[in-house]
Amino acid sequence: MKTAVIVFPGSNCDRDMAVALETVTGRAPAMVWHRETELPDGIEFIALPGGFSYGDYLRSGAMAARSPILRSVADAAGRGVPVLGVCNGFQVLTEAQLLPGALMRNAGLNFVCRSVPLTVENSQSLFTAGYKAGEAIDIPVAHHDGNYFADAETLDRIEGEGRVAFRYADNVNGSARSIAGVLSGAGNVLGMMPHPERAIDRAHGGTDGLRLFEAALGVLA
Amino acid sequence: MKVQVYVTLKPGVLDPQGKAIHHALEGLGFGGVSDVRAGRFIELEVADDVSDTDLDAMCAKLLANTVIENYRIERA
Numbered sequence A: 001m002k003t004a005v006i007v008f009p010g011s012n013c014d015r016d017m018a019v020a021l022e023t024v025t026g027r028a029p030a031m032v033w034h035r036e037t038e039l040p041d042g043i044e045f046i047a048l049p050g051g052f053s054y055g056d057y058l059r060s061g062a063m064a065a066r067s068p069i070l071r072s073v074a075d076a077a078g079r080g081v082p083v084l085g086v087c088n089g090f091q092v093l094t095e096a097q098l099l100p101g102a103l104m105r106n107a108g109l110n111f112v113c114r115s116v117p118l119t120v121e122n123s124q125s126l127f128t129a130g131y132k133a134g135e136a137i138d139i140p141v142a143h144h145d146g147n148y149f150a151d152a153e154t155l156d157r158i159e160g161e162g163r164v165a166f167r168y169a170d171n172v173n174g175s176a177r178s179i180a181g182v183l184s185g186a187g188n189v190l191g192m193m194p195h196p197e198r199a200i201d202r203a204h205g206g207t208d209g210l211r212l213f214e215a216a217l218g219v220l221a
Numbered sequence B: 001m002k003v004q005v006y007v008t009l010k011p012g013v014l015d016p017q018g019k020a021i022h023h024a025l026e027g028l029g030f031g032g033v034s035d036v037r038a039g040r041f042i043e044l045e046v047a048d049d050v051s052d053t054d055l056d057a058m059c060a061k062l063l064a065n066t067v068i069e070n071y072r073i074e075r076a
Helices: A014-025 A068-078 A088-095 A152-160 A210-216 B016-027 B052-063
Strands: A003-007 A030-033 A045-048 A083-086 A102-104 A112-120 A136-143 A147-149 A164-168 A179-183 A189-192 B002-009 B039-045 B069-075
Touching: A003 A014, A003 A068, A014 A045, A014 A210, A045 A068, A045 A088, A068 A083, A083 A088, A088 A102, A088 A189, A147 A179, A152 A179, A164 A189, B002 B052, B039 B052, B052 B069
Parallel strands: A003 A030, A003 A045, A045 A083, A083 A189
Antiparallel strands: A102 A147, A112 A136, A112 A164, A164 A179, A179 A189, B002 B039, B002 B069
């Protein structure tokens, strides 16, 4: 499977994401610089990695969402290509309006960096089919701006449509309704603050992130 | 000419930074402050013929996230 990792100035989880994709597919992803205007032909999966794109200046993800390559990412998402945004990648997806809501400063104002328990809310999506609904998993977080916000009407709608992929079992950042990961209406775009690419190897202390990649990349055992 | 843009969180959106500032003011012994909201101030130096429509588009497309923020534009 041909995959791509979009790299912004300030991305710092791009290599972790590349390792995760190569581990699961056996093939190194294309690393696509933010100033590119086209994705390589035949890309079947796109990842927006964590980090601090453009130094988090203005707002986390704001400038990355307006970078040239994002137009191609949005086009691909519109054609149904799976797009995964993790941490800063989630912020970019909301700023690009590919996902609803916004990510604000953590309610406790602290940078939170530890493994957190999540509940799998939706096990029907292409990203979460490897989990059971209601399953508890542990995935690391590392962020300052992970406090998910959307107005009540939007929250009701995404909950009603089954678009909450993951919730925090312990709400570490004050997110509305403890939401940790959100799916697009068509289900092929997932944004999440926790880092599944940091939980694919036993040396990481856990492998609960592996099944997300296995499911999304079509190699679920 | 200078254009000043004030970006503020919408009413009802939790403002953790404002709360921290409020707490710090109380810690300094200042009473009578009932709430603090933090925002962002952006000053642009623009040509005189830049239109209001363009300034509004700059705010809506980049300078403010209208999911959570309001903005106000003042020509100096």
